[in-house]
Every structure is written in C-alpha cells, then in structure tokens.
Amino acid sequence: MSMPANALQGDRVPEEQKGVRLIRYVDALREAFEQEMTRDPHVFLFGLDVDDHKGIQGSTLGLQEKFGKDRVFCTPLSEDAMTGVAIGAAMAGYRPIHVHIRMDFMLLCMNQLVNMGAKAHYMYNGQVKVPLVVRTMIGRSWGQGGQHSQALHALFMHIPGLKVVAPSNANDAKGCMIAAIRDNNPVIFVEHRLLYAVDGYVPYESYEVPFGKARVLQEGDDVTIVAVSHMVMEALRAQKHLESVGIQAEVIDPVSLWPLDMDTIMDSARKTGRLLVVDNAWLTCGASSEILTRALEICQDSEEPLPALARMGFAFTTCPTTKPLENVFYPNSRSIAAQAYEMVKGKGKLWEPPVDAKTEIDAFKGPF
C-alpha cells in the first residue's frame, strides 16, 4: 500500500515531473484552501487571526479578499463554542475549516470534538455527517515552552469517529488538506511550525493524498524508521548519518495517523527486521505504542518472527523553554541515528553521529 514518493522534501528533486514547482509547506496549504474554496462554495475557513495581515504564517493570506468575509473570518477567543459552531455548520452541509494556531488550545474544545464531532454520525445513526477540518499547529523552539509545544495527536487517535493526519512535506500538506476538506468526517489536521518554511515540489493542479497510505520516503534494507510530523525531517537526516557508516535506513512517513497504514510499515519491517518508531510526541499511550502493538499483533497472528522494535519521542516531562533543556527534550537526527545504529549493530554498540549542518531548528527565529 505504499505510495510513490514523488514529491518530497525540498532537497530531493523528483526525477521526472511536470506541473510541479518548489513551494513552501505553508504556501501549499494556502493553495489547497484556494482551490477547494473555488471548487466548493460550502467550504469556509475561520478561526482566530485568519484574516489579519500575517494570515496564519501566510497560509490564509489573501483568502478573505478573494472569497469574502462570509467565507473567511476571524472569531472571538472562544475555542470551545467556535468548535461547536464548526460542527453545527458541518451538520448543515457546509465544510468548515477551523484553525487553531496551537495544538495546545485544542484542549479547550475536546468536549465538542469528542462528545459531538466524533460521535454525531454514529449516535444519530447516519442522519448527519460532520465534514470538518480542524487545523492545528505544533509549536517548537524559541521558548515556546510547556503550553505552546504540545503534540496531542494520540488523544484524537484514541477516539472512534475522528481521523488524524500529520503531513510532513509540502506535497502531502496540499494533498492531505484537499482530502481532509472532501472527507465527510472530522479530520484533525496536524501541522508543525518548523515545517512551514520547508520547500517541496508541489503540483499546481488539485489532488488528494488519500488517508491510510504511508509513504516510503527513502528505501533501505537495514532498519525501518517510522517518523511522525517534524520527526520525518530528523529521520531523513538520521538516514544520511547512517548511510555514512554503511547502514541503509528505510524512512517511512505514515502521513495519516488514523487510519493507519500498517501494511507499508510491516512490509518494510519484514525486510529490514528492525522497526524504530520516532514520534513527535510523548510516548505513553501514544502513536508509537499503538504502532508497536499493532506490529506485534500482526506478527503473532501470522506467526512470523518479530522484528526488533523500539520507540522514541518527547521526554516524559513538560517542555522546558530554555534551549539546553529543549535540546534534550526532543529526539534529533543524531539520537535517532544512534538508536538505529545500536539496533543494527547490536546492543551496547554506541556511536556518535556528526553534528548536522544548520537545520530548520537552528534557522527558526522568534518571537514565535
């Protein structure tokens, strides 16, 4: 079920492609809105700050001018009720895109999302649908700290009725957004602040990146690294480190966390015999525990040998603001490479990968 990895990170030029050009993740999102809002008059976009001159890091710039104040508008600071408003409008046949500038703020609207959004179609036996997109951003760096850096996708994966996607590159950002807008269910659309400025090859035309299909971003025979959201960038860098010592890592981006494409992940793990999941979140009851448990269940069911399994993610602490502590809070290309190295070479085999060139993390400047 793997998909051709034909439009990836900015530093990977696709072999033969027409109708694409290099644009930023955030511009790819903007294009998705523009194309979908043009196509379907029921699509509208709202949330705090969507119509100001910064336009949600540029992702909503110009949309109000083009589609009017009825279809693009800001709201009061009322996340809970505004989520209910989005759900109600969705029940009425509209397709709202509700924007949160931080995933942390979604804790304010869990009731609407979980008790109404996720359940309405089921509880009312199909009498209503809730075609809702909830855009939400994970923050990082420059002292965002405990309340502006959380990645809470596991909370949503736990709930039947919700879908969760977390594209890591511009191509998937556009395609997943279009798919999310057309989906008849509430989709939690997880963006990452550090990905916004990253370029990728993106088709001009409109297209859907279907949910439930993982992407093999890099092939390799020695170890499978499944990475989520911004950790895909770190995993791709780790892959390069590993290559330098002769280890070929296969890097997989699940793209959609729920539905989850275990087939692609297992195909790879069978080949490499090693599966390392790097979540951009806490581990406990997280996406990483789910992926590992599913791997386990699949192997047991088919009585095949279990690959070596491991997971990495945020430290089990609140995210501190100061850089030296933030640095150890997150997995990075070097800690990922070291972990993969040990999985390949054997327990206790330690290796310190070289320091990366300047990354999007270093490049990020505040205030926010």
Next chain:
Amino acid sequence: MSMPANALQGDRVPEEQKGVRLIRYVDALREAFEQEMTRDPHVFLFGLDVDDHKGIQGSTLGLQEKFGKDRVFCTPLSEDAMTGVAIGAAMAGYRPIHVHIRMDFMLLCMNQLVNMGAKAHYMYNGQVKVPLVVRTMIGRSWGQGGQHSQALHALFMHIPGLKVVAPSNANDAKGCMIAAIRDNNPVIFVEHRLLYAVDGYVPYESYEVPFGKARVLQEGDDVTIVAVSHMVMEALRAQKHLESVGIQAEVIDPVSLWPLDMDTIMDSARKTGRLLVVDNAWLTCGASSEILTRALEICQDSEEPLPALARMGFAFTTCPTTKPLENVFYPNSRSIAAQAYEMVKGKGKLWEPPVDAKTEIDAFKGPF
C-alpha cells in the same frame, strides 16, 4: 512488587483478618473522605450535586453536615472554571477533591488539567504543588450511551505530571483515595458506576494503597490477565470459567495506571508465558497498547523470550444505547475466557464458556 491481595471482591473472604468488615465500594470512598477530612482541615470536597440528598450515589452523604458548607459544597455547571478553581486552591496549599459524575464531562476541563494542573509544578520549577484529586466515574448500562460511558484514562496517562488510578474493589477504593488525597500531584481517580454497589472487606482504620503497585488478585500458571477497572470483575469471572476447563489464570489489577507497575505484570507473564490485557476502554493509543509495548521493551532489553501478548477492550465505536449492541461493545467474562483459552490451547481453538449467573451488569437498573 506485588501486594498481598488481602481485601478483594465481596465473594472472597480473607483468611485471617481483624478490623475489617464488608462494605460497598461507594461506602469505602465515603469513609476515606470522612477520615481524611477529619485528619487534615485543608481537604475539601466539591462538585456538582455533592451535597444533594443522593450524595453522588451515597459517596458524599452526610459530609456537608459533618464538615460544613465551606468544606463540602456544590457548584454551578462550569466544569472548566471549577477545575481551575480546584487547581488554584491546591496551589494555595489546600487539598481539593473535585467530583465529576461522568468521565465524559472531563473533556470540558482538559485545558485546566493538562495545561495548568499537570504542568504547574514543573513549569514553575517546584514553586507550587497541585495536590488535587479529580473523582470521575465511568458509566455503563441502561442506555447511558455515547456520552455517558466513556473511559478516558489513556488521555491522562499520556500527559506528564498527572497520576491515574482506577481501583476495582472497596479496599483499594478507600486506600487509593486516601493516598490520592495525600499525594502532592493531580490524581485522576477513575471510578466505575457498576462497582459502587459491590461489597469488599475494608479496614476500619485509615490506610494508603500506594500507587505504582499492582495486585495479583488470583494466582495461576497458565495465562496472565491484566484487567482495568470494572474489567477486573469480568476477568475474575473469566478465571472461574477457565478453571472449569483446567486452565489457571493469574488475574492482575494494576490499580494505578500511572505510575504503572510493570514488574508485577512481567513477573507473572514470565511465569505463564501469556499476557492478555483487558482494558475498560478503547484500544488505540490506550492503556493496553502501553502495557504491551512496555512488555515488549522489557523483554527486548533483557533478551528474554516474549510472552504471547493480546489485548481486548471496547469496540472501536461510540457506545450505543440499546442492550443488544451494548452487549457486543464490551468485553465480558466469556469473551475474555475464550481469548485466554485460545492463547493457552493454541490458535483456532475455540471454546464457548458457560453463561454467568446474574452479575452486577444485569442487576443494574436505571434510570441512571
């Protein structure tokens, strides 16, 4: 790290015990409040309906009369702010017990619990503590339906800074509540409506059941069943079914879900070679995936053979109200026994256990 299982379900008489008597789970809770409020004037209890004539199924009856309206009081319907109020009072050195009559309503106060309660001690570098108990009930049966039956402990296990306990019997209900009240962290105290009326032997005196220690409720050599909250009742019934066909199941109640006592679970799994986790919740990114992943990690680390692993829990749907569908939504003693049987006897070996005598599920009568 296992604890002596000296005070269990009502149908198990402890061998030699003084100073205990058989009381209901709900009365054990009430006794914990009374003893702790007598001991420490900083403990107070509040929430919707705590002072009405039904007294939260009896668990708070008489407390306002005894401790006054300053220490036992009801609130407006404002879960979000009331949780903040509890956190603020806790920061000021008080020990609030905040009551929610449904776990589903905690979705309204996730922001306060996760963004403030869980983080304050860390984010303010130890300058404040948040000694808060959040009582919350899982509902079941008699048409409670999608919004009155959720068990959301996994959402809280995911968050650093919170503790989560889910006692399944009267003795643990009292001891865990006392421990929770004395704990200097926010503790999510998970109760289950169907356990309230179940009797257990409970000491008269005050005692703590420490967090992070699982209980072996029943010893057995063939399969380990770890069961959460009300599923402990089902697992104990399943154990009896299994015994009737010569299979000895070891039944373990983690009691506290975070911190989690993997030592006791692994000791048992090593002995039986089989570990079945039965959660009283959804599976995806749930307590069951966490326990299985930890088991896997431990075995890989120590290079020991992996036991057979499996999990059961709620169907991945919203809970329907009608009985025939509710019956298939939950695991039960028979489905648990059948699963354990297959783990012991080999894949494809099916067995249909006998029907139980009348259980607390059948005995439960509405309206709520």
Next chain:
Amino acid sequence: MLSQELVAHLYKKMLLIRRFELRLAEVYPTDAVKSPIHLSVGQESIAVGVCDPLAEDDIISNTYRCHATYIAKGGNLQEMMAELYGKQTGCAGGKAGSMHLVDMSHGILGASAVVGTTIPVATGYALAMQMAAKTTGRQRVVVSVFGDGGTEEGCFYEAINFAALRKLPIIYVCENNRLAIHTPLEKRWAKDNLCERVATYGIQTYKIDDADVFKIRETMTKAVEYLRHGGEGPIFLECATYRWLEHVGPRDDHSDNYRSLDEYLDWKEKDQIVRLAAMLDDNTVQRIQDEVTAEIQAAEAFAAQSPYPTAEELYTHVYAS
C-alpha cells in the same frame, strides 16, 4: 381572540407529549425502555409554544430533556418510541436512546446528554442557514433550547457573543425550571437576571414567567417572522416552568423533600393542559384524547414489534463515507 381551532391544536400537542411521557413512566418498571428518561411533564407548554410557529424546515435543537420538543416539532412518534425501546426502527436505530433523539427530516437536530454542548452546535447551524439564505432567498430559523443549568457553562456566553456579532437567525430558549438535578438556582446563579445579562450583548430578550402557551407562541411567532424576513438575530427567550417529576426517571419525587410542594401546587394551577381543555367543548377534548391515545398505542405497538438491531450494526456509521 383565540380560535377554537388553535386551542384544540395546541391542546393536542401538549396532551400528546404529556400522555406519551406518562405512558413511558408507566411502562418504565417493565424495563422495556432501558434508557435514562428525563421527562418534561409539567413543562409541555414551552416546547409547544416554541415549536408551533416553526416551519418544517426550521430547526430545533435541545438537550437530553428532548421528548417534548421532538414531539412538538413533529418528530416521528413511532420512531421515537422504537428508539426508547432500543429497536432498529428507532429514529437513531437504537443507538441513541432517550437523550439523543433526532429527526433531521423534521428539522430536529440530535440532542446531547452533555449540558451546554448543543448551544454552540445550534449556533453553527444558524450560521450555515444565514449563509444558505444568501443563495436560496429563504431564511430558515434555528431554535436552541436548554435549561437554566445550561447557561452556567462558559460555552453559552461564547456562543451568544458570536451569534450577536454575526447577527445569526437563531432563537435561544432557556427553560428555567430553577433546578439542575436537585440543586436550586440560588446555589448556582450569583444573581437571577439572565435576561438583563444577555441583553448586554445587544440581544433582544423576552421573559415569560407563567408558561402561558399562547404568550410563548406569540412571542415566538413574532421572533420567527422577524428573523425570517431580514431581522437581525439572535433573540433570547427565558421561560419559567416547573418540572413535575424527578430529574431522571419516572417518579414524582416530591417526597424526597429537596423542593417545595407549594411551588409545585402553584404551578399545577397554571397547568396549560388543564387550562386549554377547559377552553374546549367536551366532545373536542374527548376526540383529542382518543386520538392521542391511539397514536401512543400505535407507537407502542410499532416499537414492541420492531426487531432489535443485529450485532453487525455495532460497526455501522463509525465513519461517514
């Protein structure tokens, strides 16, 4: 002057609600209805006064105490009874029960058991109706009903602020029975002046304190007409009322002594069903009573005969295709 026709019409609606619910209370001990029932007995005039002026394509939204508005808005009675019985033919296939009644074909948005939740959802529906009217030319109106307790949830203020800001075609109706479960208003509201507070959002407010069905209907008729024809919403209506039976379940719980019997007796005197019956001739009353009885019996028979859902239905409608 009130036409006999109108009186008969409103009488029948209120009677249908009351008889239906009292029949439920009667059946309840048999466990045929395994659902937590929040009855509106005594409060029927609000549902009827509120829903009568609505067109079929207008929308009503409510909480768990939703039998009355479901019936008043014209929801299918047989499907309602079947839902309460947990049957496949129920308005939600047996998956929802009493607290989540829904009938989209009659403009009845699904109810919710979580207090307050439906207020923003109804508001969002009104936003959609405002958008839709720009192309259809017809302004459909949304009514959001909730209890006094519902106004204590923060989302109520968030929702009405937004509705007022966007001038949405929605009417908020607070059924103020001064109780949240057993807790009186005095223990929950710092001050009893909801209309005054809501008015600070620039919202038109109306307060009706005797549950007079004609007053409620008239106020609603004007409000609906106003919004239908370009008037700027929202509009807020607070209706005092009294819950005769227990919060949830079939019992009269006055013996539990958490509320005053005098108040009950006062409200019984204002009972709109008795009042309207007295305005009609005996034959009409009899005819209506018979009709109502027959409808309820038919609903009961339908529910009883209907099959339960099959186990596979557990997995239908988890995701919409």
Next chain:
Amino acid sequence: MLSQELVAHLYKKMLLIRRFELRLAEVYPTDAVKSPIHLSVGQESIAVGVCDPLAEDDIISNTYRCHATYIAKGGNLQEMMAELYGKQTGCAGGKAGSMHLVDMSHGILGASAVVGTTIPVATGYALAMQMAAKTTGRQRVVVSVFGDGGTEEGCFYEAINFAALRKLPIIYVCENNRLAIHTPLEKRWAKDNLCERVATYGIQTYKIDDADVFKIRETMTKAVEYLRHGGEGPIFLECATYRWLEHVGPRDDHSDNYRSLDEYLDWKEKDQIVRLAAMLDDNTVQRIQDEVTAEIQAAEAFAAQSPYPTAEELYTHVYAS
C-alpha cells in the same frame, strides 16, 4: 494632594518596567533571550496602579503579558532577567521563560500562555484565601489580570459567577487594549459594555478609561481595603490602555497598518511616565533614572553570568514529592 514621595515611587516603578522592557527589545536581536516576549510598553500604569496597594502576601495572577505585574508586585528582577535568558538562576530555573513568570515569595502566581486559564486558577486561590482567613483572621486578597480577549473565553463567565456566588476576595482587572493580537475589539465583542455585563452578577464594577495611574491606584486601594476588612467580593475593574509595540516581539509595528496611528498618538499624550516625570523635580527624575538603569544592568549582568541548567534538570519537578 499627591505627595512627591508617592509620585516618585510610582514613577520609579513604571519607569523600571518600561526601561526593562525597552532594554529587552534592544537585546532581543542578539538572541540572548530566546523567549517570545509580550511587552507591556505603554500599559505600565495599570500594573503599577493595580499592584501598589497590595501587600506582599496578596496575590497577583496574570497572563503571558506578565512582565509589568511581575515587576510592579516586587518580583525579583535579576531572577526575571535570568529566566528570560533561560538560565538556571531564573525565577523558574529557565523552564518557564517570559510567558510563565512566577515568584511565589512575592505573591506572584505563575503566568500562563493560554488565554483565560489563569482566571479560574486565581479564583481558586481566592477561595483558599477566604477559607484561610477564617483561621488566620487576615484576609489576603487576590488580583487576576487579563486582557480584553480573555473575557471572550467561557471560563471568565464561569469564574466570575462562582466568585460572586461565594463572595470571594478577588479583584478582576481587565487590561482593555482593544486588541487580541491584531484583531480589534469590534470583531470580537458583540457589544462594548463589559462592566454592565459583569454587574449583572451583582459585582461592583469600575471603569477607568484614561489609564491614570493615580485613579487606578486609588480604586484599587479602596477595593483592597474593602475586601481586606470583610467586604464582599468580587470586584471588577476595566482599564483602557494601549499597547505601543507589537503583540509579541520587540518591534513597533504601526507600519503594519492594522491599527490607527492617531489612537497611538492620543495615548502617547496620556503617557503616565511622562506625566509623572513632569510632576517631579529634575534631580529626582535623574536619580530615579539612574537607579533604574543600575538595577537593569545588575539584572543583565546576573543573567549573563549565570549558568544554563544542566541536562539532568530536564527531569526535575515532573512530579512533586
């Protein structure tokens, strides 16, 4: 008549805040401060007027825009600067940064980056202070400061209803700069009459629309005295003000054209720091400016010299023992 001493005292506090923040803005491009700074430049008179009447054991609570109240309430300046530098000696050991300043020894409750969150928390602290006063005999007072945007969150209404119900010793202060990030009040409030709305809870309200530091201080002095000596809370204070710089970061962003320059110029004329300086003799002004400069330099030196936390500190204080 205002004593010169008082004028000098208030002037110094306001100047310390402004100079500290402007120095931050200056340092910011060096990346020494890797923290999102929400400056209060232009708004200082509120923090100073509000905090001056408080005793050391009274409590102030605030949002992410918390530098001004931290300083005005007497928070440790060196630890504040060290916190902004991410140093181990910071008021929160470098774990909190600009948005979560805290100094419990001076009654400064930890600030929060999530709008609205601290309002209920402060309310709970006031509940505890009300309980404590019954044994200590001394009523400590809590002040909860938030922006105009904070009043749009439902928890604000939930909290003030509860505070009014329990008559808590808390003063709510809304710093109304009419902006939430770049969004003007008009796009967020259905109607601009917050005090009127709050009054419907039976809460005393005061509105000060020129940011006059003496007026604010006097209103607060009366409010604190009232609550200290058995008066029933809560009390609500709305203070109009104007944010001179960008929402977050060091820049003057008037060139972004989302707000009117005229308003800015109007407010600059009301600048309390200029006003109070003019009320003092030149020597005093000079002396105070020198003191302020020295304090800030000392804080900067302290911050610069302090070590960063060690990696192990990542795992301290996850759980309290």
